[in-house]
Amino acid sequence: xxxxxxxxxxxxxxxxxxxxxxxxxxxxxxxxxxxxxxxxxxxxxxxxxxxxxxxxxxxxxxxxxxxxxxxxxxxxxxxxxxxxxxxxxxxxxxxxxxxxxxxxxxxxxxxxxxxxxxxxxxxxxxxxxxxxxxxxxxxxxxxxxx
Amino acid sequence: xxxxxxxxxxxxxxxxxxxxxxxxxxxxxxxxxxxxxxxxxxxxxxxxxxxxxxxxxxxxxxxxxxxxxxxxxxxxxxxxxxxxxxxxxxxxxx
Numbered sequence: 001x002x003x004x005x006x007x008x009x010x011x012x013x014x015x016x017x018x019x020x021x022x023x024x025x026x027x028x029x030x031x032x033x034x035x036x037x038x039x040x041x042x043x044x045x046x047x048x049x050x051x052x053x054x055x056x057x058x059x060x061x062x063x064x065x066x067x068x069x070x071x072x073x074x075x076x077x078x079x080x081x082x083x084x085x086x087x088x089x090x091x092x093x094x095x096x097x098x099x100x101x102x103x104x105x106x107x108x109x110x111x112x113x114x115x116x117x118x119x120x121x122x123x124x125x126x127x128x129x130x131x132x133x134x135x136x137x138x139x140x141x142x143x144x145x146x
Numbered sequence: 147x148x149x150x151x152x153x154x155x156x157x158x159x160x161x162x163x164x165x166x167x168x169x170x171x172x173x174x175x176x177x178x179x180x181x182x183x184x185x186x187x188x189x190x191x192x193x194x195x196x197x198x199x200x201x202x203x204x205x206x207x208x209x210x211x212x213x214x215x216x217x218x219x220x221x222x223x224x225x226x227x228x229x230x231x232x233x234x235x236x237x238x239x240x
Contacts (some may be wrong), residue, residue: 078226082233085198085240111162111197117158 071117160195167203
């Protein structure tokens with residue numbers, strides 16, 4: 001085999017490897033983009049809940065200044081959380097374990113929403129617990145879409 | 147129809163907490179149930195809010211005996227509002 005033939009064969013092999021790597025990379029990228037788009041679509045379902053409704057209910061429910069709870073908002077917030085549980089039910093089919101944890105957090109939150117306005121003792125620690133649950137719920141939802 | 151009337155402290159208007167639900171069921175309901183007929187569970191009028199956590203604890207033993215979709219064949223709930231009754235049933239069926 002001459003030097004010229006050796007170089008030609010080497011170039012051909014390198015070309016085949018590069019072509020295969022390029023095809024693999026394209027496939028991987030498109031899969032990644034599809035996954036990203038799918039998660040964005042899911043996220044869009046909750047966009048209003050996460051950026052508008054939950055923050056609004058939270059600020060209307062507990063006054064940061066006086067640390068008092070609004071019982072009228074409590075009723076609306078309770079109904080909202082019940083509906084939200086139904087809205088996220090499909091996550092059971094995406095990641096059952098994480099969805100169960102999220103559901104348990106919502107149930108705990110709903111309990112605080114109902115009971116907080118009637119509490120007379122340790123209100124600050126219960127408000128702290130309420131804020132902790134809200135924070136955990138955001139973290140769990142974020143986990144589904146990251 | 148079997149009628150089971152629940153009793154709570156007069157000042158209590160909201161029910162919450164899974165362990166409390168379990169306790170109320172085992173102390174006031176379990177031994178009075180007739181699984182072959184309709185059981186009407188009556189909550190006092192003063193109870194106007196019930197948390198899902200309580201309902202889950204209350205229904206824990208029930209769901210070991212019957213399918214969640216058969217709940218209305220064996221249990222009827224009399225509560226202060228129709229909305230609250232729907233919440234109890236939908237939370238059990240969830």
